[in-house]
Amino acid sequence: MNKELIARLLDHDTTLWSTSPEIQSQILGRLGWLDVVSTFSDKIAKIQEFESNIPYPHVVLLGMGGSSLVSEVFLQNIQAPKRSLFILDTTDAKKIANVFQKIDPSKTLFIVASKSGTTLEVESLFAYFWDRVPRPQQYIAITDQGTPLEKLSINKGFRHAFINPTDIGGRFSALSYFGLVPLSLLGADLHVFWKEVQKAWAPNAKAFHEGLDLAHTLFTAHQKSIHKLLLSTSSTNRALALWIEQLIAESTGKQNKGFLPISSGEKNRTIEDALCIELPQIQKVHELASHFITWMTATALVGHLLEINPFDEPHVNTTKKNTASYLQRNEPTQEIQKSISAITSTTDQIATFLMDVKPDEVICILSYLPESNESHKFLDTLESSLLEKTHSVVVTHGPRYLHSTGQFHKGGKDIGRYILITENQPSPTIPGQKYDFNTLKLAQALGDYEALLQAGRKTLLVHRK
Structure with a gap:
């Protein structure tokens, strides 16, 4: 039975997840991650050749969710990177400005990464940098065929556009162009890395069986009404935890089911009503290949066991x-x-909002605060005070979480309370728009606040003066 599940997965058997022909067709359009070895093996040398012709010492990646998280994993685990890599998955004006100050604009390659080619944050970030660095040879795109981003790359004359297979979903794209191009630019030997991918993808490879075992572990916990996944992390795998967070939360958080991943890295705590998984220490970047395959396999198969479609959001x-x-x-x-003024609460009202909170509820602080030491101090103090009320407090940052745990917040098991925290900050106008980054970020907070209420979640919005 176990081997049969793996075989059916590798055969693209969409009946694993649905009996509906329409849904099966949609799922079939998301299973390209199972074909990466045949799809990309002849492209590794070409990516390496492209990298060898890049003269710039800095790289700035503009992307959200699956388009950027895998690059964070690689960046954390590569030794002596060939180039400095800055990843912008934010609409925070201060963080954007900080990156611009750290680079030499004339010696920087900009990666514009978006599967759909219409990601709002990526479009806004591109407009900001293109307005300041309008040199097409310093830009590349990673996107699907026929997207507005592909057309933009042609019209602007980008250095190159890497066109990813359309049947690879964003959170399953780690071993596609979205991961391979940044990894190459960091200076990794892609041929060595790809050998590990091929080894991990071989028939009866350990990664698939570990993925199946992990799927059964997750399913068993779910049957016991456990919906928190505590990822025990260390300095070498915190970025991997963020990648897993998106994969699990966005894939399983639907139909009032699923898991909310919680990292133990910052506050070293234990949660009794959680499934705890200790992530492996990463010694070399090529080790990540098998971990990606294990977790993607586990996610796909636990979707089958939970009778949900793990490939939509x-x-x-x-x-x-x-x-x-x-x-x-x-x-x-x-x-x-x-x-904002009409619906906002004050920080004093947080206590009232949480007056009847239960110890097993998760308090999710969804921060849209500016990137600053003062903001970090405020959030740290708030988190510590809330841990006195419940075992589980998660601090996450918008808009990043919208492309990660946001699906679980609204579609997963209703185990949380949500506190969105906003604040005005001076921001530049986004070129071509009638609003600035501050307005964009507040609109995203308001949009999610309304979505959470529409989903019946207990939600509070606090706007700091």
């Missing part, structure tokens, strides 16, 4: 639509400020 678009409705108004900045 039905609640993600709700926040996107809400955000767009704010930004498309005649005077978005003024109207968003009015909306």
